[in-house]
Amino acid sequence: MKVFEAFKIAFSSIIQNKMRSLLTMLGLIIGIASVVTVVSLGEGTQNDMLNEFSSLGINTVTVYENKDVKLPDSEKLNLDDIEALNEYFKDDIESISPRMNVAGDIIMNIDDTSVSLKGAIKETLESEDLTLISGRFLNDFDINSNKRNIVISSDLSETVNKKVGDGILIKARKTTYSYNIVGIYESQSSLGGFELESIYIPYTTINYMSNLGGRVGSIQIDFNDDIDFEKAKSDIINVLERTNRNIGEDLYKTFSADDMIDNISNALGQMTLFITAIAGISLLVGGIGIMNIMLVSVTERTREIGTRKAVGAKYRDIMLQFLIESTVISLIGGLLGAIFGIIITNIAGKMMSISSVFSIEALVVAFVFSTLIGLFFGIYPANKAAKLNPIDALRYE
Amino acid sequence: MISMRNIAKTYKTGHIYVEALKNINLDINDGEFISIIGHSGSGKSTLMNLLGGLDTPSMGIYMLNEVSFDTNNENTLAEIRNKLIGFVFQTFNLLPRQSALKNVELPLIYAGVSGKKRKEMAINALKIVGLEKRANHKPNEMSGGEKQRVAIARALITDPSIILADEPTGNLDSKTTHEILDLLKKLNDNGKTVIIITHEEDVANRTDRIITLMDGEIISDKKVLK
Numbered sequence: 001m002k003v004f005e006a007f008k009i010a011f012s013s014i015i016q017n018k019m020r021s022l023l024t025m026l027g028l029i030i031g032i033a034s035v036v037t038v039v040s041l042g043e044g045t046q047n048d049m050l051n052e053f054s055s056l057g058i059n060t061v062t063v064y065e066n067k068d069v070k071l072p073d074s075e076k077l078n079l080d081d082i083e084a085l086n087e088y089f090k091d092d093i094e095s096i097s098p099r100m101n102v103a104g105d106i107i108m109n110i111d112d113t114s115v116s117l118k119g120a121i122k123e124t125l126e127s128e129d130l131t132l133i134s135g136r137f138l139n140d141f142d143i144n145s146n147k148r149n150i151v152i153s154s155d156l157s158e159t160v161n162k163k164v165g166d167g168i169l170i171k172a173r174k175t176t177y178s179y180n181i182v183g184i185y186e187s188q189s190s191l192g193g194f195e196l197e198s199i200y201i202p203y204t205t206i207n208y209m210s211n212l213g214g215r216v217g218s219i220q221i222d223f224n225d226d227i228d229f230e231k232a233k234s235d236i237i238n239v240l241e242r243t244n245r246n247i248g249e250d251l252y253k254t255f256s257a258d259d260m261i262d263n264i265s266n267a268l269g270q271m272t273l274f275i276t277a278i279a280g281i282s283l284l285v286g287g288i289g290i291m292n293i294m295l296v297s298v299t300e301r302t303r304e305i306g307t308r309k310a311v312g313a314k315y316r317d318i319m320l321q322f323l324i325e326s327t328v329i330s331l332i333g334g335l336l337g338a339i340f341g342i343i344i345t346n347i348a349g350k351m352m353s354i355s356s357v358f359s360i361e362a363l364v365v366a367f368v369f370s371t372l373i374g375l376f377f378g379i380y381p382a383n384k385a386a387k388l389n390p391i392d393a394l395r396y397e
Numbered sequence: 398m399i400s401m402r403n404i405a406k407t408y409k410t411g412h413i414y415v416e417a418l419k420n421i422n423l424d425i426n427d428g429e430f431i432s433i434i435g436h437s438g439s440g441k442s443t444l445m446n447l448l449g450g451l452d453t454p455s456m457g458i459y460m461l462n463e464v465s466f467d468t469n470n471e472n473t474l475a476e477i478r479n480k481l482i483g484f485v486f487q488t489f490n491l492l493p494r495q496s497a498l499k500n501v502e503l504p505l506i507y508a509g510v511s512g513k514k515r516k517e518m519a520i521n522a523l524k525i526v527g528l529e530k531r532a533n534h535k536p537n538e539m540s541g542g543e544k545q546r547v548a549i550a551r552a553l554i555t556d557p558s559i560i561l562a563d564e565p566t567g568n569l570d571s572k573t574t575h576e577i578l579d580l581l582k583k584l585n586d587n588g589k590t591v592i593i594i595t596h597e598e599d600v601a602n603r604t605d606r607i608i609t610l611m612d613g614e615i616i617s618d619k620k621v622l623k
Contacts, residue, residue: 005506030576082546307490309552310451312479312507390451394490 003320010325013297014332025333027286028370034279035369036341036362037348042272043357044349049264053257059225060127061256062099063236064218070243075244078214079207084243085221085236090225095123097100098203098216100296103196104172105177106160111161116196117172117218119203120151127222130200135164135183142182143202150179151200155187159197170199173210229258236396283369287377294326294381305385306393318386326378327371338363399425399448399559399590404457406443406613409620417443418613421457425592427558430585432593432601435610442563444610445594449484449561450477462558479507483552487564489544491536497523498532501550508555524549526580542573549580557591566600578603 014021035235063073063085079098100119105112124130125137133154136322142149150170151160162168167178179201207214223232233254241247298305305318347357404421407414418440425431435441446452448457450466453474459466461481478484483504491500510518523529526546536544547567550577552560562581566574578600585591593604601607602621609617 002509013495239570303490304492307492308503308507309475310449310478310484310486310490311504312475312555314475314507316472317507394451394486 003158003324006240006317006320006324007328010328013325014329017297020293021329023199024289024329025286025336027282027289028273028330028333028373029337029340031279031282032337032366032370033288033341033344035276035281036359036366037322037344038272038275038279039362040341040345040357040359041348041354042268043359044049044345044354046235046265046268046306047357048355049216050261053261057222059094059176059227059229061221061223061233061236061254062218062253063221066251066253068256069249069251073213075246075251076215077219077240077252078216080214081240081243082216085219088239089221089223089232089237092224092232094222094224095127096219096221097121097124097127099220100203100206100212100217102172102206102210104170104199107169107176108160112171113156114197115156115170115198116172117201117206118198119206120200124150124200127220130185132183133186135181137183138200138202143204146204146208147202148177148179148205149202151183151185153187153197154184156197156199157181157184175209177209219388226353229256259349283373287330287373290326290330291375291377292382293379294322295384297325298322298381301385302388302393302396305388306396307392309388309390310394315386318388319382322382322385325373326382327374330370330374330377331367337370338366341366398427398460398462399423400458400460402458404447404454404459406440406447406452407455416613418454421615423608423615425590428585428588429606430582430591430604431531431606432595432604433608434595434598434601435560436596439610440613441594441596441610442593443449445561445563445592445614447561448592449482450474453621461540464618475507479504480555481557483555483557483560485545485548485552485562485565487543487567489548489568491537491544491547493536495537496535497528497531497547498618500536500547501554503551503554518554519550522554523547525553525610526550541569542576545569545573546580548579549584553584556583557589559592560584562591562593564595565593566595574600
């Protein structure tokens, strides 16, 4: 018998038992649909994050101190380190700036407003992607002479009702000073919702005010596009360890957007794996369902099998007929599942505003898996059918 | 040409051995019209299973068209059933959801005949049994006599030398019984060996030779005088 004939027999049997076949497929439809949905949404989320981070500056490295080790003050990151890094990388960097944030409160008549004071240099305007709407940004003079000049956001300017040229009282590190507003930048719609308003202040001023002695919180370096990023990161550590004479002590760390992306990808990957494993259980259950229904079908069609054998069907013919039937059921279930998965992905993607990725891999996996499930769970019933003794099968009531 | 020598068949049910057939010696020539008669339990069904290659003897030699049947190979037996023997059953054994035409085609699927040729041959076979107009009807739309004629068409389609009919009229009324027996006689006239297994004397008397079985042995083998 040709395989093609076995397919025809299998299809006609599935069509004759539409409802039963559909219910049998249900387990696989649900399993495959959830795998496709989870994988597609996972990939979509990942892509969205990648896009978001690359817009935030994928070439930016933040250097910070190892929090697990207590560093002596002399080896903490400071302005000399910035100088050394600047010297080493020279043309490879677009900007290098210290990062230090100090929490502060704007002192007003009724309420205090909490703000975050951010140490800035004149390049901070670009590296933070700020748009000035009035006044100017901090300049070299402000920085070199520890001026108490600040740049505030448009939202904050409205909240406190101050404009360029006005003075403002801010309490930070237990001391209250008056600061001059020299510029106002356009407020950005923040990602996370709740964030303190940022006020930019010369980093030297923070240093002086907080008595940091040149120490900085962390260092932010914006590299050019064409740099070997991983090498640059290890070079940073090398330079710092040489400058501070603590080679190999692992006191400094780097962090960049791609580390973040790796972290998120890992977390997402694990979640996807977890949900896929659960979906895998539903595939297993679906497979057992197929085996069950095929066993019922074999029993039901015992006489048919007997007749087929009497007129010349061999072991292989009967085996093939039932194996193809279970595989076709499974495969149709898998493909329906994939279609539902794509539909659900699109709807859920729109609802959760995740750009859904049409995952070819998921489709291939669905296809391969459902075929394998059909084959695997079909073997036992098909073998049972093919091994039937024709005499008993013909007499079966 | 069938030749059986010292055939025995023993079944084991639980711990008990049942001797269904013993010491069977039988020759059937090509073109004979023959009946095997016996009460239930006489071993006639077992004999039919052996003759039809559905089962193999425990002992003895069975030659069919000069080929010894001493194989236990399922595939060889399936091929013999497909090519050399046409079965007709008491309960018709048609596939219930398939049309008459598809039912008749069935043995050809396993003989590897292509779809178009199959249809042609099946229509021809249905013509022989006079049912070509019912080709697209399903078994549940047909009378018992029609079903049995479809089954006979199916038995004929691979052009076997032997038609083996197991109680072919057991489920039919007397008028239809005659029609079916006439049809089998017609096939015999056209050169087929027809073997009918039955418990009805009337049916047996329509054939040319009656073999009587009792308790697993042949107790008589005689020509019918007409």
